[in-house]
Amino acid sequence: MLVRFWGTRGSLPVAQTAAIVQDKIASALLAASGRSFADFEEAREFARDSLDFAIGGSYGGATTCVEIEARGAKQVDDAFIVCDMGSGLRSFGLDAMRRCAAGHARVYHFFMSHLHWDHIMGFPFFVPAFDPNAHIIIHSGHADAETALRRQQEEISFPVAFDWLRAKIEFVTLETDTAYDIGGVQVELMEQHHSHSSFGYRFTDADGKVTVFSTDSEHKMETMAGEADVEHFFREADLVICDTMYSLADSVSMKEDWGHSSNIVAIDLCHAAKAKQLALFHHEPTYSDADIARMHAESIRYAELTRENVTLDVLCAYDGLEVVL
Ligand SMILES: [Zn+2]
Numbered sequence: 001m002l003v004r005f006w007g008t009r010g011s012l013p014v015a016q017t018a019a020i021v022q023d024k025i026a027s028a029l030l031a032a033s034g035r036s037f038a039d040f041e042e043a044r045e046f047a048r049d050s051l052d053f054a055i056g057g058s059y060g061g062a063t064t065c066v067e068i069e070a071r072g073a074k075q076v077d078d079a080f081i082v083c084d085m086g087s088g089l090r091s092f093g094l095d096a097m098r099r100c101a102a103g104h105a106r107v108y109h110f111f112m113s114h115l116h117w118d119h120i121m122g123f124p125f126f127v128p129a130f131d132p133n134a135h136i137i138i139h140s141g142h143a144d145a146e147t148a149l150r151r152q153q154e155e156i157s158f159p160v161a162f163d164w165l166r167a168k169i170e171f172v173t174l175e176t177d178t179a180y181d182i183g184g185v186q187v188e189l190m191e192q193h194h195s196h197s198s199f200g201y202r203f204t205d206a207d208g209k210v211t212v213f214s215t216d217s218e219h220k221m222e223t224m225a226g227e228a229d230v231e232h233f234f235r236e237a238d239l240v241i242c243d244t245m246y247s248l249a250d251s252v253s254m255k256e257d258w259g260h261s262s263n264i265v266a267i268d269l270c271h272a273a274k275a276k277q278l279a280l281f282h283h284e285p286t287y288s289d290a291d292i293a294r295m296h297a298e299s300i301r302y303a304e305l306t307r308e309n310v311t312l313d314v315l316c317a318y319d320g321l322e323v324v325l
């Protein structure tokens with residue numbers, strides 16, 4: 001199974017400013033002082049491998065969109081599997097058009113965590129929706145997914161109406177407590193604590209590899225005893241992509257009941273579930289790359305301090321990250 005992150009930010013897309021880029025360049029120049037580089041490639045290698053990621057890279061600013069490529073004998077219909085339609089969907093759509101031109105099937109299975117704006121705003125910019133040969137199936141735990149997508153393309157908000165889209169578009173409402181076989185993977189849903197509710201998805205491919213996509217869910221410290229169902233949902237997953245929008249200090253002070261979780265709670269849940277990897281996800285838009293890198297380092301330290309038998313690898317998702325399971 002291959003998991004490709006097209007958008008990892010929460011709530012609102014974030015763009016780099018000139019000042020941010022200048023700070024990164026200045027920090028890189030300091031880190032490279034006294035060194036010389038033979039060519040661009042060598043300098044690029046230094047930027048990629050020797051600089052801190054917050055200086056030589058960026059977590060990115062597109063909102064949530066994650067692609068799952070299942071592997072194994074049952075992956076026969078070669079459909080795309082995509083979680084959420086945040087602004088990262090735009091880049092996925094352009095890449096998918098290239099892959100379709102090279103022969104990939106024009107079938108898209110979407111799985112929607114929920115219908116908040118940051119999770120659907122990419123759809124009006126999803127080029128395959130204009131492809132008359134494309135078939136788009138939008139799976140959701142919510143029965144009002146079609147209403148949400150049509151509404152954001154009404155004339156008052158957007159110039160291109162939903163009915164102008166040329167692809168064949170279907171909406172499917174999924175139930176919890178059922179295992180579905182869709183696009184060559186087994187899919188299960190879990191309802192989560194969030195405004196208007198959200199749903200987590202557990203994907204299992206024919207090789208038995210498991211990815212859990214669980215964003216926009218508030219797991220509170222004081223109700224951890226009642227989180228046995230979440231622990232079961234995460235059980236022995238190869239990768240858990242989890243909403244870790246706030247640091248613990250933020251989540252227990254001013255941001256309680258905002259519908260999001262902390263890195264600490266996600267690690268506790270993954271440890272209890274014996275998950276193998278956790279990807280921090282749905283980054284707070286006001287956090288800088290350095291803030292997110294600090295939270296990542298603290299998360300690794302906390303996971304090491306509290307681990308029991310199974311080692312949990314803590315990744316920090318960024319736009320463009322690919323994880324092979
Ligand atoms: Zn969100």
Ligand SMILES: [Zn+2]
Binds near residue numbers: 114116194216259
């Ligand atoms: Zn939300």
